[in-house]
Amino acid sequence: MARSPFRLALARFLKNRMAVACTLLLALIVALCFLGPLFFPFTGEDSDFDNISAPIDLFSAHPFGTDDFGRDLLVRVMEGGQVSLTIGFLGALAAGVIGTLYGAVAGFAGGRLDRLMMAAVEVLYGFPYVILVVLLSMLLGGGNIALFAAIVFTLWLTPATIVRAQAQSLARREFIEAARAGGMTNTAIVLQHIVPNTMVLVLVYGSLLVPEVILSESFLSFLGIGIKEPQASWGNLIEAGTAQMETDLRLLALPGGLLALVLFSLNFIADGLRDAFDPKERL
Amino acid sequence: MISFVAKRLWSGLWTLAALITLTFFVMRLVPGGPFSKNRKISPEVQANIEAAFHLDEPVWRQFLRYLGGLVQGDLGPSLRFRDYSVNDLIGSGLPYSLTLGFWAILVAAALGISLGMAGALRRNGPVDWATGAFGVMGIAVPIFILGPLAQLYFSLHLGLLPVSGWNDGIRSLILPVLILALPNVAYISRLTRSSLIESLREPHIRTARAKGIGPWRVLRAHALNGALLPVVAYLGPATAGLITGSILIETIFALPGVGRHFVDAALNRDYPLVMGITLLYGGFLILFNILTDITRAWMDPRLRHG
Numbered sequence: 001m002a003r004s005p006f007r008l009a010l011a012r013f014l015k016n017r018m019a020v021a022c023t024l025l026l027a028l029i030v031a032l033c034f035l036g037p038l039f040f041p042f043t044g045e046d047s048d049f050d051n052i053s054a055p056i057d058l059f060s061a062h063p064f065g066t067d068d069f070g071r072d073l074l075v076r077v078m079e080g081g082q083v084s085l086t087i088g089f090l091g092a093l094a095a096g097v098i099g100t101l102y103g104a105v106a107g108f109a110g111g112r113l114d115r116l117m118m119a120a121v122e123v124l125y126g127f128p129y130v131i132l133v134v135l136l137s138m139l140l141g142g143g144n145i146a147l148f149a150a151i152v153f154t155l156w157l158t159p160a161t162i163v164r165a166q167a168q169s170l171a172r173r174e175f176i177e178a179a180r181a182g183g184m185t186n187t188a189i190v191l192q193h194i195v196p197n198t199m200v201l202v203l204v205y206g207s208l209l210v211p212e213v214i215l216s217e218s219f220l221s222f223l224g225i226g227i228k229e230p231q232a233s234w235g236n237l238i239e240a241g242t243a244q245m246e247t248d249l250r251l252l253a254l255p256g257g258l259l260a261l262v263l264f265s266l267n268f269i270a271d272g273l274r275d276a277f278d279p280k281e282r283l
Numbered sequence: 284m285i286s287f288v289a290k291r292l293w294s295g296l297w298t299l300a301a302l303i304t305l306t307f308f309v310m311r312l313v314p315g316g317p318f319s320k321n322r323k324i325s326p327e328v329q330a331n332i333e334a335a336f337h338l339d340e341p342v343w344r345q346f347l348r349y350l351g352g353l354v355q356g357d358l359g360p361s362l363r364f365r366d367y368s369v370n371d372l373i374g375s376g377l378p379y380s381l382t383l384g385f386w387a388i389l390v391a392a393a394l395g396i397s398l399g400m401a402g403a404l405r406r407n408g409p410v411d412w413a414t415g416a417f418g419v420m421g422i423a424v425p426i427f428i429l430g431p432l433a434q435l436y437f438s439l440h441l442g443l444l445p446v447s448g449w450n451d452g453i454r455s456l457i458l459p460v461l462i463l464a465l466p467n468v469a470y471i472s473r474l475t476r477s478s479l480i481e482s483l484r485e486p487h488i489r490t491a492r493a494k495g496i497g498p499w500r501v502l503r504a505h506a507l508n509g510a511l512l513p514v515v516a517y518l519g520p521a522t523a524g525l526i527t528g529s530i531l532i533e534t535i536f537a538l539p540g541v542g543r544h545f546v547d548a549a550l551n552r553d554y555p556l557v558m559g560i561t562l563l564y565g566g567f568l569i570l571f572n573i574l575t576d577i578t579r580a581w582m583d584p585r586l587r588h589g
Contacts, residue, residue, distance in 0.1 A: 123301040126295075131549075135310065215425055246439060
């Protein structure tokens, strides 16, 4: 039996050692962040006033010590990781879905609607990214949801343009004509033929969105616009860590190191996906 | 070519107009005003202040007033820095931000292209390997981690360079410029490497070699032009990244540029200052996107009729 293109691509991905190793590393970090806090009797917002600014001691109650409020650093970093990772994956998913639908409609419809929709994208591209994010998160009243919506709203543009180009060339293919001749409505054609045919492309380029969203979140939290204390995120932990790096580098090193590892592995996973799925490589 | 340039400039102008309008109205929709966070002030004083800045007028009147000022090159008064106009604030910060951005993009392009070329010409050699590792670092370690670490190591431990500020001439520029350039160096070197490798495989390169043209001439006259197209196309997005990065760098290194004001201005609802900075950054971004398109069209005639 012939194997499906997806299975073939998956096999190619699995042969890429670096990508597989990075996938495992990422899975490990995700598991650490989401399961790790369960093993501690306190949360990252609880202060232990007997152990303020405790140093690293792997066999104590606080393996990586505490910050100057007596909060366990490891638990805070893991909880911050939950926030950053959740925003990263959900944000990339949302931006991918919005961008795909928008691009599919524009590319399939063509003509004036396409020009209008792409002009809107052009205008949004003209917005300096930070300014748009800051304005939007303020408009939506601050807080985590606003931050999330603002990041998604600034990042769906790239998938939209990529999908549109693909949809444009798909719209001229025979099977679309056949579907139309068979009496399918435009909505059904977009949803059942155009969108599924762009999925691989979206998967490949969407995987690049995840690090971008995580970076945006931590960058905004670093500037004090994103996730706010006492809730932890990698961004605001790094910010707090830089304030004290002269005396205690570990406060910067732990969240910063994990963030770098996640960005590192996501980058290689995206590379691996592109190499495995990109039609150019299929020759 | 001229009509292409004119068309791009025209659409850029529209984008800028949309940017101004959107920002203005979105700003006003944001809950909270510039003077609502202050200590309790009596309603009369509040009303007087708002009247002085025309904040009591309907929003569309304020918008027309703003446009009127804009046409005359007046960006209005800053609501937070009393006695300063937005023109003053931007005028005093712009030279610093421009110097920073100019050097960062120059370093990124020069270093990125040469490293990428070295990697492509000696694949899997030591330079290629080092560039790859360096590129991964540039992508994995964000500048808001790298910046503080560099301050800690080069300035506090080794005492080689100033920690922050702009008082030591070129020495205070070294760290900010290098760190701002780094993510772009990483990206540009990867881009140059892969596209030069691809370009060197093409048939016209084989033909050129077969004719007996020396390796440098093949590179310069035949391979590089095509290989640098994607790099040039990246110039637009790179500018966007530099704007984001410069806000961070100016905050981390306490540089007296424009970006430093932005976050503060947004949080304090300093409407005119936010508008001014948006206009400045947006204008730059649009201009660079246009320049990118024009350069690409100049390098690749096929793009002129799209």
